Structure formats: structure tokens, C-alpha cells
Amino acid sequence: MYMVTAEEMRQLDRYTIDRLGIPALTLMENAGCAVADEVLKLCAERSGKSNGGFSVGTSDLTRGIERAEVLGPQWAEEVTHTGPGDIPGHGGVIRTESWSQGGHDLREREHWYILVGKGNNGGDGLVVARHLTDAGLRVTVVYVEPPETLRGEAAAQRDIIAALGIPVILYGRDTLDLRGASGIVDALLGTGTQGPPREPYASLIREANASGVPLVSVDVPSGLDADTGTLHEPCIRARVTVCLAYLKRGLVQYPGAGTAGDVVVRYIGIPPGLARECGVQLRLLTRDTLRAALDVDVSRSRVPDGHKGTYGHVLVAAGSLRMSGAGLLAARAALRIGSGLVTWAVPEALLPRVIGAAPELMLAAAAAGGDGEWNADSADELLQLAQARDVLAVGPGLGRFAGDTGWLRRLWEEYGGPLVLDADALNILASAGPELEAWKPRSAAVVLTPHPGEMARLLGIPTAEVQRDRITHAREYARTRGVTLVLKGARTVIACPDGTAYVNTTGHAGMATGGAGDVLTGIIAGLLAQGLNASQAAAFGVYLHGAAGETAARHRQHPASVIAGDIIEAL
Ligand SMILES: NC(=O)C1=CN([C@@H]2O[C@H](COP(=O)(O)OP(=O)(O)OC[C@H]3O[C@@H](n4cnc5c(N)ncnc54)[C@H](O)[C@@H]3O)[C@@H](O)[C@H]2O)[C@H](O)CC1
Numbered sequence: 001m002y003m004v005t006a007e008e009m010r011q012l013d014r015y016t017i018d019r020l021g022i023p024a025l026t027l028m029e030n031a032g033c034a035v036a037d038e039v040l041k042l043c044a045e046r047s048g049k050s051n052g053g054f055s056v057g058t059s060d061l062t063r064g065i066e067r068a069e070v071l072g073p074q075w076a077e078e079v080t081h082t083g084p085g086d087i088p089g090h091g092g093v094i095r096t097e098s099w100s101q102g103g104h105d106l107r108e109r110e111h112w113y114i115l116v117g118k119g120n121n122g123g124d125g126l127v128v129a130r131h132l133t134d135a136g137l138r139v140t141v142v143y144v145e146p147p148e149t150l151r152g153e154a155a156a157q158r159d160i161i162a163a164l165g166i167p168v169i170l171y172g173r174d175t176l177d178l179r180g181a182s183g184i185v186d187a188l189l190g191t192g193t194q195g196p197p198r199e200p201y202a203s204l205i206r207e208a209n210a211s212g213v214p215l216v217s218v219d220v221p222s223g224l225d226a227d228t229g230t231l232h233e234p235c236i237r238a239r240v241t242v243c244l245a246y247l248k249r250g251l252v253q254y255p256g257a258g259t260a261g262d263v264v265v266r267y268i269g270i271p272p273g274l275a276r277e278c279g280v281q282l283r284l285l286t287r288d289t290l291r292a293a294l295d296v297d298v299s300r301s302r303v304p305d306g307h308k309g310t311y312g313h314v315l316v317a318a319g320s321l322r323m324s325g326a327g328l329l330a331a332r333a334a335l336r337i338g339s340g341l342v343t344w345a346v347p348e349a350l351l352p353r354v355i356g357a358a359p360e361l362m363l364a365a366a367a368a369g370g371d372g373e374w375n376a377d378s379a380d381e382l383l384q385l386a387q388a389r390d391v392l393a394v395g396p397g398l399g400r401f402a403g404d405t406g407w408l409r410r411l412w413e414e415y416g417g418p419l420v421l422d423a424d425a426l427n428i429l430a431s432a433g434p435e436l437e438a439w440k441p442r443s444a445a446v447v448l449t450p451h452p453g454e455m456a457r458l459l460g461i462p463t464a465e466v467q468r469d470r471i472t473h474a475r476e477y478a479r480t481r482g483v484t485l486v487l488k489g490a491r492t493v494i495a496c497p498d499g500t501a502y503v504n505t506t507g508h509a510g511m512a513t514g515g516a517g518d519v520l521t522g523i524i525a526g527l528l529a530q531g532l533n534a535s536q537a538a539a540f541g542v543y544l545h546g547a548a549g550e551t552a553a554r555h556r557q558h559p560a561s562v563i564a565g566d567i568i569e570a571l
């Protein structure tokens with residue numbers, strides 16, 4: 001599923017209208033149809049009736065008209081005719097779209113208010129008003145600005161509403177009590193929003209939120225930044241957001257993702273392949289995306305005559321005296337995800353204490369002498385060990401030590417295989433600062449797995465700034481540095497050097513627990529060892545990590561009781 005910014009959506013709209021010749025009013029009509037359909041589904045669910053029959057929107061119409069016990073219009077009268085003179089093979093069915101109203105009780109039970117802004121989002125809302133009226137609901141249009149201020153397609157819809165005599169009121173002039181509504185459609189602001197809602201939009205949004213009535217937002221909740229997910233308060237809290245044509249990025253990034261309710265992306269006549277053809281590179285990470293965009297064999301099949309060497313050998317340089325567990329978690333996760341062999345390199349003084357921690361692991365001593373902490377001299381030992389390994393993962397529980405920048409630079413420049421850097425390895429990278437420009441570019445893949453704080457240090461900006469636009473910061477860093485970057489957190493972002501990027505959909509807040517990131521490092525390293533490329537390993541690893549966290553939450557009966565080791569076991 002592709003995701004777009006407001007600007008990308010405008011370009012796709014323009015292309016569809018100007019180059020393909022599909023009129024804007026057609027797109028608006030389809031948009032309004034789709035939203036009306038979702039409103040009726042909501043009504044039907046609430047009344048316990050199926051709504052199989054009232055299906056609008058071009059994709060449904062082409063699917064034909066089902067006859068069902070529906071709320072609202074009785075879609076079709078069906079006549080079976082046998083054809084002239086009972087000639088065999090000439091029989092058939094005649095179906096008509098005769099919309100018998102849903103009955104008097106429907107009008108009493110369902111009174112929907114359509115809040116209409118003065119842009120095309122409002123225009124969509126006016127189409128919704130018309131379709132819901134035709135479906136037999138009681139509808140009142142609430143103009144937030146004088147209707148004469150509407151322009152273009154929105155003005156055309158305004159005139160149709162007037163011609164049909166659908167009740168309208170002007171907010172601020174006429175009395176309005178939304179608490180009496182059975183539902184509200186938010187068609188105030190869409191992708192054309194600039195900054196926080198101004199008056200009188202702000203007051204109406206507050207009233208709508210305070211009404212306690214289910215809200216269905218058109219395209220994006222009004223007040224939400226469609227690109228970043230930033231809330232420009234007051235922002236509509238929607239029960240359902242009907243997103244038009246393509247998923248808007250802001251709907252999958254928090255806090256925006258938390259205000260949109262269920263998000264339904266509806267076809268409105270824009271060819272689905274247009275986003276790809278026009279170079280959109282951001283997608284929601286789903287099983288389908290893993291298969292279609294990343295060509296990942298999600299079944300992770302094994303060859304019958306495989307052996308340990310077939311599935312790669314990971315070297316994990318991680319763990320120190322007070323944080324040995326981080327290394328153990330990363331190493332165990334690399335095993336559990338299917339690596340053939342995993343060697344865990346620890347400071348020499350620590351080795352006796354971790355023997356047997358996980359019998360499946362091979363252990364190696366580095367950082368000779370010392371008290372269980374790493375030192376700059378251990379680069380030689382690690383490079384020696386890494387020569388015979390397929391992947392090197394560095395960082396979990398590493399700690400900081402004198403000369404660590406030079407130490408990491410040697411691993412970066414002298415190890416020829418894929419490199420996964422996490423935790424303190426990222427802090428060392430960040431402390432290299434401008435010196436990083438002088439580090440020799442790597443021919444093999446680099447995967448960085450920062451949490452927002454580590455990302456902030458890599459960029460030299462406040463963490464809040466990273467979180468304000470996670471997707472853009474991750475993509476920018478990956479593209480300019482030529483690395484694959486996993487920006488962890490709710491809805492983890494995977495950004496690839498070629499500009500492609502994915503937003504993950506698996507996982508839950510219970511995974512914000514010590515060691516969960518170490519596990520992800522091991523998973524990604526293990527997938528690289530099994531031959532996946534950096535984009536595949538990062539995306540599949542993040543997806544599996546989240547899915548395993550969900551499984552672990554089910555086993556523990558609550559997300560909050562999941563700990564990192566559970567995620568490994570659930571893999
Ligand atoms: N995706 C599609 O293919 C289609 C989308 N459609 C709908 O069109 C809107 C975008 O419409 P646009 O006219 O560009 O902007 P808006 O309606 O979102 O609002 C702009 C409108 O509101 C005023 N405004 C902007 N910011 C603020 C603010 N902070 N406070 C108050 N007022 C503000 C501005 O002056 C404009 O007048 C899209 O979301 C879809 O719903 C098409 O209808 C169908 C095709």
C-alpha cells in the first residue's frame with residue numbers, strides 16, 4: 001500500500017484530471033460516494049443489520065448489485081424473465097437500482113450532520129450529504145464559512161445541495177446542537193490544511209469532539225498534518241477516517257495515527273498504479289509488501305540438504321560488565337531467527353561468567369585484560385574473528401571506552417561484510433561527527449537501528465524534532481549516507497539508500513521494554529546471514545520482531561508483561 005504526502009496527492013490529482021481527463025467533479029463524486037458508503041456501514045453495524053446491499057463507489061458498482069437485507073435503500077428489484085416464447089438460453093435477470101427509502105424509522109434514528117469547509121474537502125462532504133439523503137437518512141449540512149465563499153467544484157456541489165433543498169445552517173449564525181446528532185461527517189479540512197485550524201473551524205472542531213457523537217473524517221481528521229502526523233489542535237478525533245485514493249503518511253505516524261480511528265482507503269477513480277508510476281517510494285509494510293516490493297520469501301523455506309554453513313555465521317560484538325545481557329539477547333535472537341552459527345564476542349574478563357548462558361552460542365574473547373569492558377585494541381581481535389563470519393553486529397550493551405571512534409572506524413573500513421550497528425555503536429558513530437565524512441565508504445551493506453534518541457544524536461537535533469517527522473528524517477539520512485536505517489518506535493520506519501521506505505504495522509507498546517532493540521539487532525543480523533539483502537533483512541526483521549511481540553503478548557495475556565526474551569521465544 002503506497003503512502004503519499006499532501007503534495008504528492010495534489011500532483012496525482014492533477015495528473016488524473018489534466019492528463020487522463022477524469023474530471024475533478026467525478027473524483028469528488030466518487031469520494032463522496034465512498035465516504036457515504038462507510039457512514040452507512042457504521043449505521044448498519046450500529047443497528048445490527050448487514051449493509052451488504054448499499055455499496056457505492058465505482059469499484060463496488062462494477063462488482064454488481066447484491067440483493068441483501070440492508071439498512072437504507074433496497075438496492076435492487078429483481079425480475080427473472082424467461083425471454084421471448086420461453087426460447088431456451090434467452091432467460092435472465094433484470095435488476096434495477098430502485099432505492100426504496102429505508103423507512104420512516106431510519107430518518108428518525110439517523111440524523112447526520114455534515115461539517116463542510118470551504119475547500120474540496122468540504123466539496124466531498126456535500127456529495128456525502130446528498131448520498132446519505134438519498135439513502136433515507138436525515139441530513140443537515142453545517143457550513144463553517146458562508147456558502148458563497150466556496151469555489152470551483154465545491155461551489156458546484158453547494159448549488160446542487162441548494163437545488164435539492166437539503167437543510168443547511170451557517171455555523172455561528174444559526175443555532176447548532178451536535179449532541180442531538182447520531183453521527184458527524186468531518187469535511188472541514190483535508191490535505192489543504194495549513195497550520196492549526198483557524199476560527200471558526202477551531203470552535204466547530206471542539207464542539208464536534210465534545211459532542212461524544214461518532215465522527216467520520218473525510219480524507220484526514222481536520223487539524224491533522226497529512227504529512228507528518230503532527231496534531232494541529234484542535235484536531236478531530238475520528239471513529240473512522242475514509243482516506244481518498246492513497247493513504248496519507250500522517251495517518252500512520254503518531255500522534256496522528258492515534259486520532260484517525262479505523263482508516264479505510266477507498267478507490268475514487270485514480271488508477272491504483274499511478275503512485276508507483278509517478279515515483280512514490282513510501283509503502284506500508286505488510287506481508288504483501290514484503291512479497292511484492294521486497295521479494296522476501298515469507299515462508300522462509302529451507303533447502304533439504306542445507307547445513308549450518310548454508311544459513312550463515314553471525315559475529316556479535318556486544319555486551320560488557322553491567323550490560324552483558326544485551327549481547328546475549330542479540331546473539332540468541334540471531335540464532336532463533338535461523339542463522340546457522342552465531343559467535344558472541346565479549347571482553348575477555350567477562351567470558352567465564354557467560355559460559356553456558358546459551359549453549360547454542362559459540363563464545364570468543366576480545367578486549368584482553370581489563371575488567372569486562374571493551375578497549376580500542378580489540379579491533380584486531382574482532383577483525384580476525386569477523387574474517388570467517390558472514391555478518392558483524394556491533395553495539396548492544398557495548399558501553400563507551402577510550403579510542404572507541406577509531407575502533408569503530410577500523411571495523412567500518414576493514415570488515416568487508418554486512419555491518420549492523422546499534423545502541424552504543426551508533427553513539428560512537430554520532431560522536432565521530434564531521435570526521436565521518438573521511439571514513440572510507442563501504443561496499444557491503446550497513447544497517448543502523450537507532451531509537452529516536454540515538455537518531456537525534458546522529459543528526460545533532462533534539463529528539464522531539466526527529467519525532468516531528470520521522471519518515472523524512474530517516475529517509476534523508478539513509479539516502480545521504482548510503483545506509484539502510486531502521487528508526488525504531490511506534491510505527492518503525494525502514495529507509496533504504498535508494499529512497500524506498502516502509503512504515504511497519506506490527507508490534508505494540510508493550511515492546512518498549514529493555515532489550516527489545518537488542519533482539520531486533522540479532523534478528524536483522526541473522527537474516528543478513530541467511531542471504532537477505534539489507535532492505536529485505538531490515539524490513540522483514542522489523543516486521544517479524546513486531547509480530548513476535550504480538551504473539552508474546554497473547555502468550556502473556558498482556559502487552560505490558562512482555563520482556564525481550566519472550567520476543568525471541570515467540571519468533
Ligand atoms: N485525493 C483525491 O484524489 C481527491 C481529494 N479531494 C479532496 O480535496 C481535499 C483537498 O482540498 P483543498 O481544497 O486543496 O483543501 P482543503 O479542502 O483541505 O482545505 C483548504 C481550505 O481550507 C482553508 N484552510 C487551510 N488551512 C486552514 C486552517 N488551518 N484553518 C482554517 N482554514 C484553513 C483554505 O483556505 C482552503 O480554503 C482533499 O483532502 C480531499 O478531501 C477531492 O475532492 C477529490 C479528489
Ligand SMILES: [K+]
Nearest residue numbers: 189218220222
Ligand atoms: K477532514
